Amino acid sequence: MKTFYPKEHTSLEFYGLLQGAVAPRPIAFVSTIDRAGNVNLSPFSFFNLFSSQPPILIFSPLRRMRNNTTKDTLENVLEVPEAVIHVVHYGMVEQMSLASTEYDKGVNEFEKAGFTAVKSHEVKPPRILEAHVAFECKVNEVKALGDSGGAGNLVICEVLAAHVNEDILDEAGVIDPRKLDAVARLGGNWYSRASGDSLFQIPKPLRNLGIGIDQIPEAIRNSTILSGNNLGRLGNVETLPTRDQIEEFGRGAEIQEMRVRFQHDMDSMLDHLHLLAKEALDEGDVHRAWLILLQAT
Secondary structure: OOOOOHHHOOHHHHHHHHHHHOOOEEOEEEEEEOOOOOEEEEEEOOEEEEEEOOEEEEEOOOOOOOOOOOOHHHHHHHHOOEEEEEEOEHHHHHHHHHHOOOOOOOOOHHHHOOOOEEOOOOOOOOEEOOOOEEEEEEEEEEEEOOOOOOOOEEEEEEEEEEEEOHHHEOOOOOEOHHHHOEEEEOOOOEEEEOOOOOEEEOOOOOOOOOOOHHHOOHHHHOOOOOOHHHHHHHHOOOOOOOHHHHHHHHOOHHHHHHHHHOOOOHHHHHHHHHHHHHHHHHOOOHHHHHHHHHHHO
16 A cells, blocks of 8 residues: 655645545536626536535636646636536536636637527526536635645535426426436546446546537538537647648548539438548547538538
8 A cells, every 4th residue: 555645745736636536527508798898718626516405506717827826717716606507417528528628818718619608597607508508606705725826716505596407307396317318527538437347537628729510611510420529529639730741631532522423412412421521530539520621611
């Protein structure tokens, strides 16, 4: 048994040990709003349920370890003490990961991650239409746990209203965990899925900022074949392939055969390009997926 002492390690090193061991952790996908009306959407895996009467949820935005600054979510709840906490399910996990990118203050992560914002009933921040469960909350207290990089800030939230997709309820009106299909965080890039026994990885969002789903061409963004997860992966690239790369790929036998086959049926051509790109995304080849999709342009 190896023993670790916090004082003998950097904050980042001990953070890695903590998040690797205390797992899986549920994810609070939190929407907030600042005094000027700017909306923020960000996930936090330091999160759980702490009381049922009153109904209390607590999540903790850490101070950034690299420069000891605070996150927009924390600043927002100090200005407007309200939040909507969403439960993350597998069908939205790639989009959730994209929303964790540290975009500049004022950038709307609902748009970047391709979510639909819905007006809340009791609080100012909007909620995510695509979430199976959303809790509208007032923030009762924010308790700082320290003032150095990596220090947590307990955001103590009281639930005012809960929105639940009826499709995830069983015959008794109780949430079916298999239908909820909740996702949890482990260490590093690892996640777990509550409805199955598989583990999976999602590449961390680019530090140089992914383009976001809102920058994906409309014909791709509105695809009936590509899923929200597929779009989230496509949005997590810094730049698109160059015109030369697109043209060179298009001269390959696979694309040339498709052009001949569907020369009089552009709709079928687009469907087949999207199916082929989906296969590439399932194999983790995002660059190839983009090369395929951009053949239509």
